[in-house]
Amino acid sequence: MVGAVLFAFMAYYDIFENYRVWVQQNGLKVWQLDDAIFLMAYFGFSFGFYAFRRMKELRLESAARRKAEKHKDEFLSMVSHELRTPMTTIREGVSQVLEGILGPTTEDQQEFLSIVQVDIERLSRMINDLLDISKIEAGKLEIHKEHVNLIRIAKQVAKIFSPQADAKGLQIKTDFSGPIIEAYVDPDTILQVWYNLVSNALKFTKQGYVELSVKERGPLVICTVKDTGVGIKTEDIPKIFNKFYQATRNWGPGEKGTGLGLPIAKTIVESHGGTLSAESVLEQGSIFTFEIPKAPL
Amino acid sequence: MAKRILVVDDEPGIVKMVTSRLKANGYEVLSALGGEEGLAKCKQFKPDAVILDIMMPDMDGASVAAELKDDPNTSMIPVIFLSAAVKSSEVPKSHMIGGQYIVAKPFRGEELLEMLKQIFSMP
Secondary structure, eight states, X not given: XXXXXXXXXXXXXHHHHHHHHHHHHHTOOOOHHHHHHHHHHHHHHHHHHHHHHHHHHHHHHHHHHHHHHHHHHHHHHHHHHHHHHHHHHHHHHHHHHHHTTTSOOOHHHHHHXXXXXXXXXXXXXXXXXXXXXXXXXXXXXXOOOEEEEHHHHHHHXXXXXXXXXXXXXXXXXXXXXXXXXXXXXXHHHHHHHHHHHHHHHHHTOSSSEEEXXXXXXXXXEEEEEEEOSSOOOXXXXXXXXXXXXXXXXXXXXXXXXXXOHXXXXXXXXXXXXXXXXXXXXXXXXXXXXXXXXXXOO | OOOEEEEEOSOHHHHHHHHHXXXXXXXXXXXXXXXXXHHHHHHHHOOSEEEEESOOSSSOHHHHHHHHHHSTTTTTSOEEEEEOOSOTTHHHHHHHTTOOEEEESXXXXXXXXXXXXXXXXXX
């Protein structure tokens, strides 16, 4: 920029000098006014030309960007369709054979199909997470806010996970500061935040409980998921919100995650104008807290 | 009498799985492998409910449902849409043209059965 101004000035000065010489030689002497007009015209034209060219560039750039976004959109939609359709038949096929709808199966066959079923669920989760993160990165995360009772959502999550908790011998506790705490949020994505946090908590807890709490504090709603699980090393806490980061390698069967649950949750909470944070003591447990404003932003 | 269900999807695998699941639960099942065939079978056999894929190459589910809605002979048939779409914005549009039910792929057979039960238990 400085270079351009300097260059323009030098160019101007050069022309100006020649002009002055020419004027002197030819005996003309209308100075001050001519000088100013010449200067204004020169800079006016060069700025005008520059602005015109820049606007054209910007127009072309935004058209190209729109086109690229549209392609990305179509690609996402296509990939999503192409991945989800076969998942349906694979999952249904295996479960119908297992249930004996198509005739009796041997114990060995059932054992194998059960393993397949666990992995189908894992693959299914992974596909959903990957599609979610690509949607977020394409800026296509859809948020439709409405007035929602956050306690109802938390109860729903507790209910969804109670069979899974029972199976591991864990307790799901709840702690709500009232019957209704309303906030202006998108219920689907907030449910997903709960879902990701609670499924993590259950995954990393071997004994004890997982507690969901919803409380009000001034203009904020404070939601927490507390567990009595393995905990996270202090130095690892900032890393767990990074994509694909895994704090452990000790997974139970079918438990390995994508490393996308927390970054997805964080993006959702932030797009509601809130924050998601974690505290943890190794071998004692973790607390994940998300705070979101109650009122519309 | 067993309820008669028409399954419309361009994926033969899905049609087969859904058919088997429904038959195992006492439904009578008809199937079609595309939108146009589905529409024709619907008009011919007047099933008690239609399970309709949204994304189909020849004629998409939304158009099939719209045509069913336009014909007084078929306008009362409940439609369950199957959708693998990413965009939830596709859902309300289908709602508007008269389909009341959406099942997202990948779905479980139980979800479909649950929905059918709901439809047929209504007065």
